[in-house]
Amino acid sequence: MKEASGVRMVTGNGENSYAANSRLQEKAILETRPVLRKAIQEVCTSLSARRSTMVVADLGCSSGPNTLSFISEVIGAVHSCTRKSEEERRVVEVQFFLNDLPGNDFNLVFRSLEQFEDLGGKDTPPFYVAGLPRSYYRKLFPSRSVHFFHSSYSLMWRSKVPEELSSCTHLNEGNIYIGKTTPPMVIKLFQEQFKKDFELFLTLRFKELVSGGRMLLTFLGRKNEEMMTHGEVGTLYELVAESLLSLVLKGRVEKEKLDSFNVPYYTPSVKEVRELINKSRLFDIEHARLFESNWDPQDDLDGDVITRLCWQRGKCRQLHKGGDGAANRRPLWGGHY
Numbered sequence: 001m002k003e004a005s006g007v008r009m010v011t012g013n014g015e016n017s018y019a020a021n022s023r024l025q026e027k028a029i030l031e032t033r034p035v036l037r038k039a040i041q042e043v044c045t046s047l048s049a050r051r052s053t054m055v056v057a058d059l060g061c062s063s064g065p066n067t068l069s070f071i072s073e074v075i076g077a078v079h080s081c082t083r084k085s086e087e088e089r090r091v092v093e094v095q096f097f098l099n100d101l102p103g104n105d106f107n108l109v110f111r112s113l114e115q116f117e118d119l120g121g122k123d124t125p126p127f128y129v130a131g132l133p134r135s136y137y138r139k140l141f142p143s144r145s146v147h148f149f150h151s152s153y154s155l156m157w158r159s160k161v162p163e164e165l166s167s168c169t170h171l172n173e174g175n176i177y178i179g180k181t182t183p184p185m186v187i188k189l190f191q192e193q194f195k196k197d198f199e200l201f202l203t204l205r206f207k208e209l210v211s212g213g214r215m216l217l218t219f220l221g222r223k224n225e226e227m228m229t230h231g232e233v234g235t236l237y238e239l240v241a242e243s244l245l246s247l248v249l250k251g252r253v254e255k256e257k258l259d260s261f262n263v264p265y266y267t268p269s270v271k272e273v274r275e276l277i278n279k280s281r282l283f284d285i286e287h288a289r290l291f292e293s294n295w296d297p298q299d300d301l302d303g304d305v306i307t308r309l310c311w312q313r314g315k316c317r318q319l320h321k322g323g324d325g326a327a328n329r330r331p332l333w334g335g336h337y
Contacts, residue, residue: 025066025153027293028218029073035287036070036150037077039214043147044081044092046212051091054078054147059136060154061098063105068116070150071096071129078125094127099140102133135159137200141208149205149215156220158264159197162189169260174245177237177263194266198276206282215283222269223290237263 029036043054056074061067074094082090098109113129134140136151137159165171165186172186205215247253270290277283 024293026069028152029066029069031291032152032216032218033073036073036216039216040074040077040148041081043214044078047092053093053095055095055097055145056148057097057099057141057146057150059099059149059151060157061100061104061109063108067098067109068112070152071116071127075125075127079123082125092125094125096127096129097132098129099132099134099136101135104133106131106133137197139204139208143207144210146208147210147213149209152218153220155198155201155217156265156267158193158266160193161262161264162193164189165262169256172262173259174241175238176241176244176261177265178234179238179241190266194268195276199280202277202280202282219268219273221267221273225269225271
């Protein structure tokens with residue numbers, strides 16, 4: 001399978017890096033913290049031996065402080081689970097696997113881990129961290145070897161652009177994702193690619209997960225079925241497309257370059273995710289809900305206020321200054337334009 005290239009965040013820890021501009025992703029981790037801790041404690045309880053090893057995988061880990069936050073939460077949950085009287089005390093060692101594409105800035109992650117390890121006290125559960133540079137749309141682990149899978153704000157990325165869009169440059173003319181002028185057949189192609197990818201993902205993880213294991217997935221998605229061509233993520237990518245079109249009109253970018261580029265991306269609704277999981281019959285859904293985060297990482301206003309302001313002003317600060325906007329997508333743009 002030919003996978004999408006350039007699907008990674010800006011490396012390092014500079015002003016435009018993912019590490020410095022991932023507040024939106026941080027909000028998601030904080031929002032799901034109670035579910036994460038509950039799942040880890042359930043896995044920990046299922047390990048009956050006095051000395052056990054828990055294997056934990058973070059899929060699409062990227063780099064920066066959010067990866068360390070996840071590790072910290074898991075260690076804290078394990079510590080709470082094993083903190084009993086001395087005669088009942090158990091030792092659970094945690095083996096972390098941090099997974100992302102080979103272009104991810106793993107060096108930054110492991111440099112940060114050195115500082116993180118120094119903060120641990122004597123009662124901190126023993127833990128070990130390894131990098132795993134490979135697409136999670138491939139087999140990653142031996143069968144029945146992982147106790148807990150985690151993926152946050154990553155599964156909206158597709159393994160590739162739908163083949164039909166790659167072979168025909170004008171199917172989604174003037175757009176780089178699903179926009180107001182995107183034909184229904186192109187929307188269908190994005191949906192079908194998501195279904196193929198997510199069904200494959202579920203099958204692979206089911207084979208790798210131990211009996212009684214847990215999985216926590218957080219998507220950037222849509223509030224309802226109708227919001228396909230307006231609002232939310234579509235707004236941001238439409239603004240990027242408009243910016244690229246202005247460069248075409250100035251002769252700085254070839255129009256064919258714009259028309260042949262589509263982002264390997266799809267933001268599903270809760271209904272779509274739930275239906276695919278139920279259809280697979282591989283997992284039981286214990287908890288599923290939708291929560292909203294403001295697109296402006298520095299603003300705690302509710303809902304789509306910032307999205308509306310983007311349209312009113314014709315621009316959005318997120319497109320220039322990080323967050324989940326275009327600044328973090330420079331490797332993706334740079335590989336095509």
